[in-house]
Amino acid sequence: MDTWVEFGRGPLFRLAFSLMLLGLLRAVLLTLQNIAEAWFRCADKSLNIKSIVAETLAWLLPAGRLWRKRPVYSTISFLFHIGLIVVPLFLLAHIQLWRAAVGFAWPAIPAKAADWLTLLTILTGLALLIARIAGRRMRAISRTQDYLWPFLLVLPFLSGYLLSHASLSAAGYHRLMFIHVCSAALVMLLIPFTKIAHCVLLPFSQLATAIAWKFVPGSGDRVAATLGYAERPCWIPNARAEQAVQTPTPPEVVAK
Amino acid sequence: MKAAILTDTTKCIGCNECVIACKKVNNLPPDAPRRWDRDDGLTARNWTSIVQGPSDSFVRKQCRHCLDPACVSACPVGALTKSPTGAVVYDSNKCMGCRYCMMACPYGIPRYEWDQVVPHVRKCILCNDRVAKGLQPACTEACPTQATIFGDRDELLSEAHRRIAAEPRLYHDKVWGESELGGASVIYISNVDLGFLTGAESLPATPVPTTTEHAMEAVPFAFTGAVAAMAGINWIITRRMKRQTGGPDE
Amino acid sequence: MNRLRRLKLVLWSITGLALAVATARFLFGLGPVTHLSDAFPWGLWIGFDVMGGVALAAGGFILTATVYIFHLERFHSIVRPAVATAFLGYAAVAVGLLFDLGLPWNIWHMLVFWNPHSPLFEVGWCVMLYLTVLLLEFLPVPTESLPKLRKLYCALLKVRLPLVILGIGLSTLHQSSLGSLFLIMPFRVHPLWYSPALPLLFLTSAIALGLMMVVFESHCTSYFYGREPETDTLASLGSVARYFLAGYLVLRFADLIIRGDAHYLAAPGWHTFLFWLEVTFIAVPALLFSLPRVRTSHSGQFAAAFLGVAGIVFNRIDVGGLAHLPAGAPFYFPAWTEIAITAGVVSTATLVFLFLIERFNVWEQRPVDPEAAPLEAPRFHPVGTTWLGTPAVASRTIYSLAFVLAAALGFALLAPRPAFSRGIPPQPVHRARGGDILWIDGNLNGYGVAFPHAKIEAKLGGDSSCVKCHHMNLPRDRNSGCYECHRDMYLPTDAFRHDWHAAASGANLSCNQCHTAAHPRTASNVKTCGQCHKDLIPPGATIQVKTYQTVGYVEAMHTLCIGCHVNLARQNNKPGFAQCTTCHKEPRPLDDAAAQPKTTGVGILLPAYAPK
Structure with a gap:
């Protein structure tokens, strides 16, 4: 089991961590390039940068718009994110591993605080999941990964909490450590390719939206139709629905 | 004065005092076997070492401080120079790390700090600072048996010949470093053949750098020749083409 | 996915892997990521990246000489790709050198601190100057279609002839001086390779290599882009190359006999094997290019050029380190990390080359990716039916993914303990035995x-x-x-x-x-x-x-x-x-x-x- 734990925090960790960093960098660069190309193509080049920044900040800060609309949900979500970011980065045990590997370290949060933050993350994560299942509107816009992610994110926190409280985990310590390491690696591997990429893409979403408003809705479909690809499905749900009304869709597309 | 070291291997007892003194004076950190070590004990942190020669003899290995050093001739940025005292010294501020000196040295002396992110070439510098101050190198000072002594090169050469003449049955009739490859500042007399230090049976008297320096002398002529030939050919062909067609091509 | 896209995918992956290794090389130093040692201070990076790279790029000066000096206009169609290759080749040499130098940030010292006795000093200067010359020779290609830079374009065309002559002079110098580099190591280079004639041998083989590289490269692009290779023109290049190859072989053996080292040819051993392998690789294309049927055939040209290129590059690696005899040292073989960096430099240069020939009129007929329709129809994921965007967007999505995955894999493979330890393997200790x-x-x-x-x-x-x-x-x-x-x-x-x-x-x-x-x-x-x-x-x-x-x-x-x-x-x-x-x-x-x-x-x- 030791060998497996070593593998998990050696090559597997390096793979996951570097893939996360490079993958997120790639996501940012591709997004920016795509935004830039769209901007160069549209006729109206004006961009209200000030309002874009203001909008971005308004949605980022919990005290902003979301707070007024859904105070409970926004508080829970904010607390969840705090634990999610602070604990992995500032836990003493993690910092010690970094110190051993690369030779430098940074200040840690007290262990008591880390404990409470971990519990908070687990509980708020579950609360968010319940909210998603319970809310009719939220259920309607949820995909499979939206239901899986809370479990995936809570797993390393739960195992980490058990590991740091030896009296709870002594029997299966190494197995639990392996689970902890692997689940964390899995999270990092998936971050750049799933919705968690919002951790770096969020600042650009308002910008992308601002550019997107410059295009007529459904114009992509019309371009596709002009080029003779009208029967191909498009990823904009509304446009697809519109298309379904206008032209009879092949049965296999409907099945999907 | 041309600083030099004479090592008499018959007197060396292999006590390593010279090695320890060298490390102390030059502030060299402790050492351990590394992947990139050669088998003679010289490393970037060991500028001199005692190698065991044939028939249990001890031979101190160090930079030979050649009179016409290959490393000095090879270094493209002049980081290695022959100092006025006779030592071959290294300027780490000029070095760019091409390691041509290590390839060029016929004795295989310079070592590299492979484990460093900012690596430098390291080798014996004949305690250049100490010699300039009028002291003798740390190694010769530390030697308990006077097996390795410091002095003027001419005096040491005559001392070497004196010793050989005094005990012809003990010594090989040869002073290593007197004339081969143009001569060196670190010279040896021995009761065993020291050819094993270089791997070559006997070394020629011509210094190694003459080979490349001859080639380098041809450079301006080769360049001018090539350029002139090309310009000439071009002139001839254009003229001929003009005559044929009545106008330049293209 | 067509073969061009597959090629680019592979090249991007290799570049990604090299990125990981390059990070390690600059964070941890040369010792942990290479197999270089005090006995073998030069390895693959000098042998292939620098010496092989310079020789591979020799096509530039040969074809400019052929077209602009000897006015052989039928070679005009291949002079531009040859100059582009030469430029990228020299740029790759410079980048490869940055990995190999212990203190790469001091590379400019050669400009300030002079030692004209050193062949490396001369090579360094020539490569720097020639890289500039090649840039100026290549610049007309990207500037010709830009009306704004019309003046620059005209000025460049005016100075082209002097530039070409200067380039030939510089190439003659450093192609031969790469051989002079090793003259200072008479006790290190094996007698089968060490010779006072090394500069001449290097120049001759570089000319042959440059010619064959043009042939090889033309066939490669025609394979990947589905364009017609200039078989007739290439055949005449091959017929010239055979004289240089044969001349090289004659020089090589004559030199061995005159020096009196011919007996090494039959001495069994590793070095003799290397020598004969190398000579075979050089002799076979000389033979192949002499047969008119092979010379004018598509596959014959490719095979002969490939063999010749491999043989002469192999010679450079041999002289650069593989055929050295340091006393009392273990055998040198490059580490996978060294190979990854070399492959990464080559891949990057190739990607830039592909970019250039797709964007600019390097060939008279600009090669295009057969699948990239001119109207840029949107592409869909074959399974998920997701809209992938235009071909350009779709390919940058997939190439960057390959790059990132390969880099992450590289970081995972760079084992910290064996690679980054100070080089001491753990050696467990056993108890002492005995009593008194x-x-x-x-x-x-x-x-x-x-x-x-x-x-x-x-x-x-x-x-x-x-x-x-x-x-x-x-x-x-x-x-x-x-x-x-x-x-x-x-x-x-x-x-x-x-x-x-x-x-x-x-x-x-x-x-x-x-x-x-x-x-x-x-x-x-x-x-x-x-x-x-x-x-x-x-x-x-x-x-x-x-x-x-x-x-x-x-x-x-x-x-x-x-x-x-x-x-x-x-x-x-x-x-x-x-x-x-x-x-x-x-x-x-x-x-x-x-x-x-x-x-x-x-x-x-x-x-x-x-x-x-």
């Missing part, structure tokens, strides 16, 4: 010391003298063996052994017995050994124990023994007493009867092996 006379040979290689334990003990003062050496004992023990704590020959080890102290059930149940402060549980705020084990350090011990770390076995033994020996040697004026051979006598086999343990009363009972 201890045979101390930690790594069991026979070069040990027969230590007269009883004699020394009596000399130092009998029973009360144990503490002079046994400065620390395991609990409930009075004379623990040195190897119990100094467990490795050279590496410092953890004397404390946390795993022994943790509970048998796994771990962590009894942490708070030692880590009494709640957090953090580090070595700095824990109970010291002596607080539980009162008898650990015997009273009167000469050596203090400060940390939980022990030095390596060899250092521990040497400091303990040599310290006293040196003092005694000084006091009694017996210099021989501190000699290595005083203790290290001739090696003894492990089954030597004299070294076998003689069971005496010195029973060593260790808690590790004793049941509770």
Whole structure:
């Protein structure tokens, strides 16, 4: 089991961590390039940068718009994110591993605080999941990964909490450590390719939206139709629905 | 004065005092076997070492401080120079790390700090600072048996010949470093053949750098020749083409 | 996915892998990521990236000479790709050199600090100047379609002839000077390669290589882009190349015979094998290009050019390090990390080349990706039916994914311990054997010391003298063996052994017995050994124990023994007493009867092996 734990925090960790960093960098660069190309193509080049920044900040800060609309949900979500970011980065045990590997370290949060933050993350994560299942509107816009992610994110926190409280985990310590390491690696591997990429893409979403408003809705479909690809499905749900009304869709597309 | 070291291997007892003194004076950190070590004990942190020669003899290995050093001739940025005292010294501020000196040295002396992110070439510098101050190198000072002594090169050469003449049955009739490859500042007399230090049976008297320096002398002529030939050919062909067609091509 | 896209995908992946290795090379230095050593200071990066790269790029000066000096207009269609390749080749050489130099940020020193005696100085200057010349020779290609840069374009065309002549002069110099580099190593380069004629040999082979590289490259692009290769023009290049190849071979053997080293040709061994392999690779294309049917055929040209290119590049690698004879050194073979960097540099150069030929009129007919429709129809994911965007967007999505995945894989493969350790493999230590006379040979290689334990003990003062050496004992023990704590020959080890102290059930149940402060549980705020084990350090011990770390076995033994020996040697004026051979006598086999343990009363009972 030791060998497996070593593998998990050696090559597997390096793979996951570097893939996360490079993958997120790639996501940012591709997004920016795509935004830039769209901007160069549209006729109206004006961009209200000030309002874009203001909008971005308004949605980022919990005290902003979301707070007024859904105070409970926004508080829970904010607390969840705090634990999610602070604990992995500032836990003493993690910092010690970094110190051993690369030779430098940074200040840690007290262990008591880390404990409470971990519990908070687990509980708020579950609360968010319940909210998603319970809310009719939220259920309607949820995909499979939206239901899986809370479990995936809570797993390393739960195992980490058990590991740091030896009296709870002594029997299966190494197995639990392996689970902890692997689940964390899995999270990092998936971050750049799933919705968690919002951790770096969020600042650009308002910008992308601002550019997107410059295009007529459904114009992509019309371009596709002009080029003779009208029967191909498009990823904009509304446009697809519109298309379904206008032209009879092949049965296999409907099945999907 | 041309600083030099004479090592008499018959007197060396292999006590390593010279090695320890060298490390102390030059502030060299402790050492351990590394992947990139050669088998003679010289490393970037060991500028001199005692190698065991044939028939249990001890031979101190160090930079030979050649009179016409290959490393000095090879270094493209002049980081290695022959100092006025006779030592071959290294300027780490000029070095760019091409390691041509290590390839060029016929004795295989310079070592590299492979484990460093900012690596430098390291080798014996004949305690250049100490010699300039009028002291003798740390190694010769530390030697308990006077097996390795410091002095003027001419005096040491005559001392070497004196010793050989005094005990012809003990010594090989040869002073290593007197004339081969143009001569060196670190010279040896021995009761065993020291050819094993270089791997070559006997070394020629011509210094190694003459080979490349001859080639380098041809450079301006080769360049001018090539350029002139090309310009000439071009002139001839254009003229001929003009005559044929009545106008330049293209 | 067509072959061009597959090629680009592979190239992007290799570049990604190289990125990971490059990070390691600049973070950790040359030692951990290469197999270079004091005996082989130059390796693949000099042999292939620099020497091979410069020779591969020789096509530039040869074709510019052919077209602009000799005015052979039928080669006009291939002069531009040759110049583009040469430019990228030299740029790749410069980048490759940055990896190899120990202090790459000092590369500009060559401009300031001069040593005109050094061939490397001359090569460096020529490469820098020629890179500039090539840039100016290539610039008309990207500027010709830009009306804004019309003036620059015209000016460049005006200076083209002088530039070409200058380029030929510079190329002649440094192609041959790369050979001069090795003239200074008469005792290092094997006699089959070392020759005063090396500069001439290098120049001849570079010309042949440059010609064949143009052929090779033309066939490669025609394969990937589905364009017609200029078979007739290439055939005449091949027919010129055969003369240079044959001339090179004649020179090579004549030189060997004149020097009187011909007997090495038949001497069996690794170097002779390398030599004949190299010569075969060079002779076969010379032969192939002499057969008119092969020379004018598509596949014949490709095969002959490929063999010739491989043969001459192989020659450069041989001269650059593979065929060297440093005394008493192990064999050099590049590490996978070195190969990854080399492949990465080549891949990057190729990607830039593909970019250039797709964007600009390098060939008269600009090659295009057959699948990239001119109207840029949107692409859909074959399975997920997701809209991938235009071909450009779709390909940058997939290429960047390949790049990122390969880089992450590279980081995972760069094992920290073997690669980044200081180069000392762990060597576990074994206990000394014997009673009255201890045979101390930690790594069991026979070069040990027969230590007269009883004699020394009596000399130092009998029973009360144990503490002079046994400065620390395991609990409930009075004379623990040195190897119990100094467990490795050279590496410092953890004397404390946390795993022994943790509970048998796994771990962590009894942490708070030692880590009494709640957090953090580090070595700095824990109970010291002596607080539980009162008898650990015997009273009167000469050596203090400060940390939980022990030095390596060899250092521990040497400091303990040599310290006293040196003092005694000084006091009694017996210099021989501190000699290595005083203790290290001739090696003894492990089954030597004299070294076998003689069971005496010195029973060593260790808690590790004793049941509770």
